[in-house]
Amino acid sequence: MGGASRAEGCSLLHVDMDAFFASVEVRRHPELAGTPVIVGGQGNRGVVTSATYEARRYGVHAAMPTARALRLCPTATVLPGDLALYAEVSRSVMALFRSVTPLVEPLSLDEAFLDVSGAGRRLGDAAQIGEYLRARVFDEQGITCSVGVAGTKFVAKLASTRAKPDGLLVVRPAEVMDFLHPLPVGALWGVGAKTEEVLLRLGLRTVGDLAHVPARTLQRAVGAAAGGALHELAWGRDPRRVVPDEPEKSAGHEETFGTDVDDPAVIHRELLRLAERTAGRLRAGGWLARTVSIKVRFADFTTITRSRTLDVPTDVGQEVYETARALFDALGLDRARIRLVGVRAERLVQAGATPRQLELGEREHGRRDAELAADRAARRFGAGAVRPATLLRHAGDRDTPGRREPRTLPVRRTP
Structure with missing residues (x-):
């Protein structure tokens, strides 16, 4: 080969x-292009x-209360x-990544690590592959992405942050210290607010x-x-290293009410509602849940969780709901003021690898088939096209003032 590669020593x-x-x-x-836009609850x-x-130029950022964001912008x-x-x-973007390399480790809907060490002969070095992916994402999805190229996951992630927005940054091994x-x-990964406070007190800025x-000094300060x-x-x-397609550990949704309920x-x-959404996500991913858990947060922000392991794994919303409701009812709450509830499916297993056992009196084609039909209707006509009658809003229904759509809890893996 000729001269040194722009990404010499980098494959991540x-x-x-x-x-x-x-x-x-x-x-x-598209009429909103170039204007401040916020996605979130009102x-x-x-x-x-x-x-x-x-919007970020005004100081708006994720996890900020929307009311404060609107005061700023x-x-x-x-x-x-x-x-x-x-x-x-996200599925389309991840499919693009996997067309380049099978070594794709998604961290969330919007980010992933890729090991492209085996794709160089076909597409060039890691920097060229990064530019190729950026162009393809923009051409196919109409959105931009930023890419960090390095020899380690840690440095690659820092590099993508530095490259934002809509950029690419290569940090070769010889440049890492600088x-x-x-x-x-x-x-640094692992440095939260408390750890940072300890380090700053030590004069480590x-x-x-x-x-x-x-290292021993650090271990005494923040733990071994x-x-x-x-x-x-x-x-x-x-x-x-990049770990491709780690199995999802759990999936769920939660809702913070507009006023305490x-x-x-x-x-x-x-x-x-949350059980139906959670089960829909299980079916979309081909998973069954062995355990169902609920989360309840009270008006004073006290939070409790309860869980139950099922006799037979499920992806049926009604079964998830019945378990979640039983867990909630077992708390014996008497008009307690509740700020948030959540439903989560845990200990997931592949649907095809687990035979489904019919309960006594259950028809072979029953509730699950109905929910699969609802999934198909939702894909064709939009979310909520088919839903349980209990969830239909009636005129004059005011029992959930200020209600927002539930906040999804996507599975996020630690890099």
Whole structure:
């Protein structure tokens, strides 16, 4: 070969969609291009899920209360979001990645690690592959992404963040120290607010400061495991490889009510709604759940969870609901004011690998077939085209004031 490759020594990519949910919404509403757009819940308890860079310039960011975001950027357009649409775009993007390499490790709907060491002969070095993917994502999906190219997952992820928005950054092994050491210590994996506070008290403000502290000193300050890991990362050492298609561990949805709710009937309806959505996600992914859990948060923010393991794994919404309702009823709450409820399916197994046992009196074609038919209707006519009669809104129904669409809890894996 000729001269040194632009990405010599690099085979790992971290690809991150830019303001993913908001970008998909702008694609759907092109009249909003170039304007501040916020995706998230509205009302006093609404939270920002995503925001365009035009909104971010005003200080808007994810997890911020929507009310505060609108005070910072009063001209922003707030949209409720469409998880089904985002999931469909994500599937297309991940399929593109897998057409380049089988070694794709999704972290969420909008980001993934890729090991492209086996694709070089066909598509060029890692930087060329990164540019190729950026062009394909834009051409096929109408959204942009940023790519970090490096020899380790840790540095690749930092590089994609530095490249945002709509850019690509290569950090070759010989450049890692110059890239890493000026960064704030908060850039290191595992450094949350409390750990950062401890490090700052020690006078460690940059990754370079931390790198030159003995590992034993760090271990005494933040614990043996965390101190050792931070010391390794500060020197760019990260042995973790790309793990393709890790099985989902759980799937679920939760809802924060617009106002506190103390009516069990309203809670039951919400549990049904969340169970139906969770089961739909299981069927879409080809999973069955062995365990169903619920989450209940009270007005004072006290939070409890309860779970039950099923005799037979399921992907049927009615079965998930019946278990979730039984767990809730067993709490024996008497008009307690509830802020949030959630339903989660856990201990997932592949549907095809688990024979389904018919219960006594159950027909071979029953509730599950009905829910599969509802799935098909939803794909054709939109979410909510078919739903349980209990969930149909009636005129004059005011028992869930300020209700927003449930917030989805996508599975997210630790990089």
